[in-house]
Amino acid sequence: MNIHEYQAKEIFRKYGIPIPPGEVATTPEEAEAIARKFGTTVVIKAQVHAGGRGKAGGVKLAKTPEDAKSIAGQILRLTIKGLPVKKVLVTPAADIASEAYVGIIVDRASKRPVFMASPAGGIDIEEVAAKTPDKILRRPVDPRYGLQLYEAMQLAFFLYSDMKQVRAAAKILQQLYKAFFENGGSLAEINPLVTTPTGDVMALDAKMVIDDNELDRRPDIAALRDESAEDPSEVEARKANLTFIKLDGNVGCVVNGAGLAMATMDLVKYYGGEPANFLDIGGSSNPEKVVAALRIITSDPNVKAILFNIFGGITRTDDVANGIVTAIKQNPLKVPLVIRLTGTNEEIAVKILKENGLSAMTDMDEAVKKAVALATGKAA
Amino acid sequence: MSIFIDKSTRLIVQGITGRDGSFHTKQMIEYGTQVVGGVTPGKGGQKFEDKVPIFNTVAEAVRATQANATVIYVPPMFAADAMMEAADAGVRFVVCITEGVPVLDMTRVNPFVTEKGARLLGPNCPGLISPGQSKVGIIPGRICTPGPVGLVSRSGTLTYEVVYQMTRAKIGQTTCVGIGGDPINGTNFIDCLDAFEKDPNTEAVVMIGEIGGTDEQEAARFVREKMKKPVVGFIAGQTAPPGRRMGHAGAIISGSAGTAAEKMQAFEENGVGVAKRPIDVVDLLKRAMR
Structure with missing residues (x-):
């Protein structure tokens, strides 16, 4: 789960990481009032679940409250990577002497949380990593012990030579690790970590991603979810326990299992079509899930044909068949439907479909070819 | 023969009285x-289906039954504990089916299990099957048949x-x-490829991967350097769009690694x-085994 910068900053502040004050505005007038209160030049930052905000024009300076109002207005009209900006963070601009990067992520390769630090922080950090990897120090952390002081000091010496700043940074790193670990993070990042002309070290930005699997045992973190910042169809899918990602094609896909779902999309493309979505109905699928899946897919006007590809294991194909029949009775389809199902209770599923004037195929390639033909208006 | 499990495998089921555990125990039997x-804490002394003895702890179960493998069907918040309990009790092969285990839990489980000398498969995996001999997990038995090809995959239904x-x-x-698709899991592609290479009855291997990470690329290098048997592969996610990625850490640590195109090229x-x-896969196998 993504959380906003201002939410991550609230968490980091609780752990004692120095962060300048800031307040959230949802209208230009609110932004103006906050800027007036701070009485100094402010930075206005889009709060949106997408990277590259700065490059998309979502982070700007405002010298006066009037400026803050008009700039907040501009940013609140932006759409960044498909997501509309609904909130901005208004924070006093800081004088910056240097910009560093620190971040922590769970690394598949070392099977551990790995810390990364670079003295060359800022918006081009990915380029720095790609072109000058020696400017990045990586340090795997043993999660049974956490980030020890000496480890934090090693990272901090890579960033600074002033002893006061080294100690301050080491403390920030240890607290960042704690914030990451104790809140079920899969990523925690400060970019930039800055020094000021007076020598202070502080975090000007904060990013955090929470492992979805942690949310059941962390209701306070789960409550940070901002549904207004997410794609509405993805919100509905999550509530129905479906995994859904909208794409631009015209063949709607309903599949059980992520691997088979991706392979089905690949096959749609292979046979000359374009998938309209990724949709995984998961393991034990009850009929209601299928109803929800069809509702989400049919709400996309681009969809010209719908393809079910179900390989029953834990999933009972008769449950899926019942779901399809119920959904169509509630809301008759306006586009053709191709059903491929095989596996657990296949005979019962085929019977249910037949009684309701539907038919099922057993071969994946044939079903995909047919769906593509129907979507593109060519004969199968 | 087979790898990891065969006719002699003595299995216990952690979470045997739960909904999924009981259903799949019947299927496995x-x-x-x-x-x-x-094993179900609090139900020690009872019997499952009037036949299989239930214990309160894995340690008791192992003492009484000499089990050498376990399969775990407990809810996600208890799965880490179940894996550690099994490894600590001396079970050599631990298979965790549970989906939704927090990844930070796995960063602690993995070194623990390794230090105890156990092999972990999963979590979030369908388990494994040696057709005609034994199945551990949820792979439907009737779609398999005994023969000379080994298969290792990150996906379930695929x-x-x-x-x-x-x-x-x-x-x-x-x-x-099925090794499972979680970012951190136990047994990986290379472990399985190595075991298949050493298994006298396996003549060829199928490897099914997905986008994300670099496991398939490393496995491909292992095939060239360490294997004589033919290997064929498929990667799911050739059309998957790049996500709305947050933060830079992922890109810093892995660069652009993990696309289907890159993995297929490594193959x-x-x-x-x-x-x-x-x-x-079928045609490639036929040609490779001719």
């Missing part, structure tokens, strides 16, 4: 797996699809292993046959 015990197409084409399997460069569609 029906398939011929030796299920020698189950594995079924490929096995089903192999079986329809009369290509049987020594063992089919090609290292002599792994590349299937464009799942069905192509």
Whole structure:
């Protein structure tokens, strides 16, 4: 789960990481009032679940409250990577002497949380990593012990030579690790970590991603979810326990299992079509899930044909068949439907479909070819 | 023969009285797996289906039954504890089916299990099956048939699809292993490839990967450097769009690694046959084994 910068900053502040004050505005007038209160030049930052905000024009300076109002207005009209900006963070601009990067992520390769630090922080950090990897120090952390002081000091010496700043940074790193670990993070990042002309070290930005699997045992973190910042169809899918990602094609896909779902999309493309979505109905699928899946897919006007590809294991194909029949009775389809199902209770599923004037195929390639033909208006 | 499990495997089921645990225990017994015990805290002394003894702890179950493998069907918040309990009790092979285990839990479980000398498969995996001998987990038995091909996969239902197409084409399997798709898991591609290379009955191997990470690329290099048997592969996610990625850490640590195109290229460069569609696995196998 993504959380906003201002939410991550609230968490980091609780752990004692120095962060300048800031307040959230949802209208230009609110932004103006906050800027007036701070009485100094402010930075206005889009709060949106997408990277590259700065490059998309979502982070700007405002010298006066009037400026803050008009700039907040501009940013609140932006759409960044498909997501509309609904909130901005208004924070006093800081004088910056240097910009560093620190971040922590769970690394598949070392099977551990790995810390990364670079003295060359800022918006081009990915380029720095790609072109000058020696400017990045990586340090795997043993999660049974956490980030020890000496480890934090090693990272901090890579960033600074002033002893006061080294100690301050080491403390920030240890607290960042704690914030990451104790809140079920899969990523925690400060970019930039800055020094000021007076020598202070502080975090000007904060990013955090929470492992979805942690949310059941962390209701306070789960409550940070901002549904207004997410794609509405993805919100509905999550509530129905479906995994859904909208794409631009015209063949709607309903599949059980992520691997088979991706392979089905690949096959749609292979046979000359374009998938309209990724949709995984998961393991034990009850009929209601299928109803929800069809509702989400049919709400996309681009969809010209719908393809079910179900390989029953834990999933009972008769449950899926019942779901399809119920959904169509509630809301008759306006586009053709191709059903491929095989596996657990296949005979019962085929019977249910037949009684309701539907038919099922057993071969994946044939079903995909047919769906593509129907979507593109060519004969199968 | 087979890898990891065979006729002699003595299995216990952690979470044997739960909804999924009880359903799949019946299926495993029906398939011929030796299920020698189950564990549900508080139900020690009872019997599952009037036959299989239930214990309160894994340690008790192992003492009483000499079990050498366990399969875990407990809820996600208890799965880490269940894996550690099994490894601590001396079970050598731990299979965790549970989906939704927090990844930070796995960063602690993994070194613990390794230090205890146990092999972990999963979590979030369908388990494995040695057709005609034993199945541990949830792979449907009737889509498999005994034969000379080993299969290892990160996916569940996509594995079924490929096995089903192999079986329809009369290509049987020594063992089919689902290693699971979580970012941190136990047994990986290379562990399985190594075991298949050493298994005298396996003549060829199928490897099914997905986008994300670099495991398939490393496995491809292993094939070229360490294997004599032919390997064919498929990667799911060739059309997957790049996500709305937050933060830079992922890109810093892995660069652009993890796309299907990159993985397929690694397969090609290292002599792994590349299937464009799942069905192509069958033809590639036929050619490789001629």
